[in-house]
Amino acid sequence: MGSEMENGNSSKKWSFKGNELLMKSSALSVRSALNMLMENLNPDDPRTVIPLGHGDPSAFPSFRTAPEAEKAVSDALSSAKYNGYASTVGILPARKAVAEHLSHDLPYKLSPDDVFITSGCYQAIEAILTVLARPNANILIPKPGFPYYEARAIFSDIEYRYFDLLPEKDWEVDLDEVEAIADENTVAMAIINPGNPCGYVYKFEHLKRIAETARKLGILVISDEVYYHLTFGSNPFVPMGVFGSIAPVITVGSISKRWMVPGWRLGWLVTNDPNNILKQYGVVDSIIGFLNISTDPATFIQGALSQVLEMTKADFFAKVKDLLRDTAELCYSKLKEISCLTCPRKPEGGLFVMARLNLSLLENIEDDVDFCLKLSKEESVIVLPGITLGVKNWLRVTFAVEPSSLVDGLNRMKAFCERHAAKKQKKVVSSEKRP
Numbered sequence: 001m002g003s004e005m006e007n008g009n010s011s012k013k014w015s016f017k018g019n020e021l022l023m024k025s026s027a028l029s030v031r032s033a034l035n036m037l038m039e040n041l042n043p044d045d046p047r048t049v050i051p052l053g054h055g056d057p058s059a060f061p062s063f064r065t066a067p068e069a070e071k072a073v074s075d076a077l078s079s080a081k082y083n084g085y086a087s088t089v090g091i092l093p094a095r096k097a098v099a100e101h102l103s104h105d106l107p108y109k110l111s112p113d114d115v116f117i118t119s120g121c122y123q124a125i126e127a128i129l130t131v132l133a134r135p136n137a138n139i140l141i142p143k144p145g146f147p148y149y150e151a152r153a154i155f156s157d158i159e160y161r162y163f164d165l166l167p168e169k170d171w172e173v174d175l176d177e178v179e180a181i182a183d184e185n186t187v188a189m190a191i192i193n194p195g196n197p198c199g200y201v202y203k204f205e206h207l208k209r210i211a212e213t214a215r216k217l218g219i220l221v222i223s224d225e226v227y228y229h230l231t232f233g234s235n236p237f238v239p240m241g242v243f244g245s246i247a248p249v250i251t252v253g254s255i256s257k258r259w260m261v262p263g264w265r266l267g268w269l270v271t272n273d274p275n276n277i278l279k280q281y282g283v284v285d286s287i288i289g290f291l292n293i294s295t296d297p298a299t300f301i302q303g304a305l306s307q308v309l310e311m312t313k314a315d316f317f318a319k320v321k322d323l324l325r326d327t328a329e330l331c332y333s334k335l336k337e338i339s340c341l342t343c344p345r346k347p348e349g350g351l352f353v354m355a356r357l358n359l360s361l362l363e364n365i366e367d368d369v370d371f372c373l374k375l376s377k378e379e380s381v382i383v384l385p386g387i388t389l390g391v392k393n394w395l396r397v398t399f400a401v402e403p404s405s406l407v408d409g410l411n412r413m414k415a416f417c418e419r420h421a422a423k424k425q426k427k428v429v430s431s432e433k434r435p
């Protein structure tokens, strides 16, 4: 006994161990990539850091949420009606409010039973991927996409397979590829519309073809609509739920992006399934089961939801759209001035744009990660390397920042690219093919 105490850690064998799946999952997150870039900043640079990598503009004065939403939360809090536990699926007034709110855009009416209140859209994604997990199941996810899907899939032990979004076709889903990679163990495909990271807004016809493909394959569609109605181009937002009678649709969303309050952690998972297939196949019971063993968004935030959804004035949304249209335009035109970057399309929705890096025009830049690391060190500008989203040698840039910071950040990026410009054009083997 005595000698064991003295030797302490070296001789004693403990029987526990951290979960390795978690190490694998979390390495994939956007947050871990951004943390790495933040750690690489030069502390001696007196300039302010310009964060063009994240999706949370709430700290910028131009992106403050609606006053009606703030009032709703303080009213709910001071009413003292929401100090207790909520029901695990969400409080009824909140479910009702979401059902009514989303039904405005649908050809049928959602019932409160179709709505499950979650801790942001993140928990809704966690719920559905946990629900769908069974041995050998696989899901199809977009590339470029949102790495939380991969991370959750790894943790739930579901295989994931990528289908491409086609930059030359307005980032539409490559539906031939979807059919080619699906097999009898495929359970679902996920789409994100309006798009993160590509800034597209899918047309009615394309969404319909997605639903038809899902029907043919006998799978459900997970539609991530966290950027719903954040559109500022020619295509209007069409919810995937419109096609819920062709194939069952699970919509996941939240108030995080449209109201710019991701810290409020209020989201939803909605079954758009007029034919009740999800119920019949146990998906609904399993969602309820998942929520029974997980925690809920704060009750007073749920209590505020109906007021947030009903009282926010149209001019708040109009102002946000105008701001995003302007910053998207500004970002796109500034990026076009940088010769080593190409944007296939001007963003028409969401908060991001993708730009392809042409490494042959740069000296001493290995790849997208190297670009982002050097950019953060030399210019105190953070952008997200595409590899985090499944596409090497691309960058994801957010335009949802204060316009003056956006100009400053993109000017620094331009200066960086000019400083690192190749003296004469090199021959570079296509980056994808390099070992």
Ligand SMILES: *Cc1c(COP(=O)(O)O)cnc(C)c1O
Residues within 6 Å of the ligand: 055, 119, 120, 121, 122, 123, 146, 192, 196, 224, 226, 253, 254, 255, 256, 257, 262, 266, 267
């Ligand atoms: C931000 C984001 C989420 C997470 O939303 P929260 O409501 O903050 O949990 C989910 N999906 C996509 C595509 C996002 O960009």
